[in-house]
Amino acid sequence: IGGPTLDIGSSIEAENVVRRERRSDRSGSSGIGTSSTSGSSDDESGLEGAAEAGLLFSWVPDLFGGQKRGIEAAEAELRARTFLRDDLARITAVEVVRRYLEIRRDEARLDLIDASLGLQRHTLDLVEQRYQAGLASRLDVSRAEAQVAATQALRGPLRQDLARARAALAVLSGRVPGAPMLAPGDGMPQYRGGPPLGLPRDLLRARPDVRAAEAFLAQATAEIGVAEAELYPMLSIPGDLTWAISGLGSGEVIESLIATLALGLDIPLFDAGGRRAEVAAAEARSQEALLLYRGTLLNALADVEVALANLVAAQERRDDLQAAADASDRAVAQAEQLYNQGLTGFLDVLDAQRTLLDNHQDLAEAEAAVSLGIADLYSAVGAPVTKADVAR
Template sequence: MKCEGWISAFADRSSRIRFIRPMAALAIVLTEACAVGPDYKAPQTVLPPEWHNKALIDVSLSQSKEASPALWWSSFDDSVLSSIMEKAIKTNKDIMGAEARLREARAKRDFAAGDRLPTVSAAASASRRRGSAETGIGKTTDFYNAGFDARWELDIFGARQRALEAAEASLQAGEEDLRDVMVTLTAEVGINYLEARSLQRRIAIASETLSALNQSYEIARWRKEAGLVTQLDEDQAIASYQQTKAQIPSLEAGLEQNLNRLAVLLGETPGSLHALMAKKMELPSPARGVAVGIPADLLRRRPDIRRAERNLAAATAQVGVATAALYPSFSLTGSLGLEALSTGGLFTANARTWALALSPALTLFDAGKNRANIDAAQARQEQALASYEGALLTALADVEDALSAYVREKRRLEALLAAEAATLSAYKLASDQYSAGLADFLAVLVAQRTLLTMQDQRAVSEVAVLTDLVRLYKALGGGWIRAEDKENS
């Protein structure tokens, strides 16, 4: 509150200026105008000085030149991903909705700004009237007038100032909401793209395994025809082949669904990306680490935290709007124009008219409605503060979870790569021994199935590392800097 002294003395001063000319009183009021309600102060946030998983950062993320999480997909060095991301930001329907909400908030801010200024209107009229002969004035009279009317709701206690503060904060919250939608969108596009590439790779692995199983079947069939083995080996080869073949349709269905989701994220109809994604490509490999920073950086990076803080500022200003209703309101009205009984006299000096009035108003009884409105505004302010604090805690947990998942999945991938190498060696040895008649066919099939499983798990883990990295970027608030923001970033 900016004017406690002025308000406490209001009753005493009103008696002293009772006989002061209206314009002098207006000058005093305007020069001492103030805004009631609490002045907004950003909450003092206490965050941990470092991440709980700091040891993981030192080991896994600081060995290379670190990349800013802003436009994180550029570090993947994948032209298709970059083009898809650029298109999604332009055509995604959620982005369009957020942009429309932002335009609405900007219009409301402009309305609140205009509401503090006078309203001026122009009017003109021409009339002819004949009076009643019974009254003795039974003659015809012409009347002409033209002029300007103005009305100004004086913002003595800051209701409109607080409303403008609330609208400005809401506009800024809308900007952060758009950025938050971008963070979510870019993460979803990245994850779906990477999973699509992974499914393509898994389908290729299954197809390559089918070729190997077909060769094993031909060997088993030849050895059976030569009387070296029984029908069992051939049947086992057929069963293993068909079992592997049965996995491919489910992988293809998953790829189809994934591409359709990606198309929707780009604001396109399902099936529109199949041609673009038809060319098989390996999973991208980011060349740089991540600038994880410290927990305090989230206040700057995460749009959802910034949005919650701006919502708190707007709610605080609304308390002032509600509080101002307890105090008198003042409106200043005036007019300037011309009046005459003929068109010829309308534009003479004697036709000029003017009026000026100051109108105070004060609610004396409202059954406690204004007080209840203040209580409601204060409760909304408390809700906004709780939402802000909750957003902070959620952000911290998001980063800790994403960091842990990313680093530990990388360790899992290292183990799977070692296991795959050993499995491949075992498969080659079993095949050689079977061809030499030193091992039965079941050993070959088991080795083949184990190798397929390990290759598939490795492919799943490879994409999990990348999608966990994308989730880490998202948790850090990456993916929202637009072209117009780059100069200020």
């Protein structure tokens, strides 16, 4: 799947940058500087010069864990965004399967219409022969012609549905609509495995949206520690190390090394309750993230229950329609035989043929619903739909 719906890698890369910046803030900072000067002197040497190099550094000890919790929050947010990308891929995969199944379903229905047209045209030829032999009425011929025309008219809407499904699949896969994409199919894919069931803890590990909500909860919890650390004094230790040399070009060179170390203490005295308000806000965001996590988990469990119920219902309907289609096949053969023997009217033949087409069309819909139900179940439990899972 390579469509534009998955182009969100830049946001995750941005989170990587933020995480690296927070790590660098925790480790401190340093810098190097150099300088040199030259000038004239009063002695006979003429010119003398000087050079200087310095190293500046600063370190802020993480006394109350604020920097550590900040890094934890950034890493949790990065995990959450990665899981959201995976969840988008899961949703997109189901949509791809849905459009693919719609294409194969519509192709199967078109094949059924063509087969029914062949049967109905054959019946029309027989009726015309019987009419010419004086064994059938002109009404029977008109009825047969009307049924052929009505069945032929079913092809147009199906072709429209097929074009829409192909265009939607092209967009989802990042291709130009109308470009060749799928080889001619040989019917609806048949699933040959069992349902991807598991324990609830397996569901928690597999669903990326659940894992994203859990990561957002971890981020919100870590941000409480960041806000609490702002309530306490912050210690900073800046310093520098300078090496200097003078008298270059004169007969006497003087070197010196100077080190400076300082201590800074930032104590929050009065901020009108601003820092404690930040702590309260962080705690409120944590509670909101907890509610979001619980809601996401419950929705995931509901998705599994609904997917299981839909799959069972679709399988039962498919089996019932298969029996109905088989009975329709027998009914058509029996009606044609009785009609040729003069034991039943032509309306019975037409009715049997209409029922045959309707039942087989419904069976194609049911087979597509079963395949889609399996894909929905895989998506609900967070399992990927792979080529090994579906065999034609």
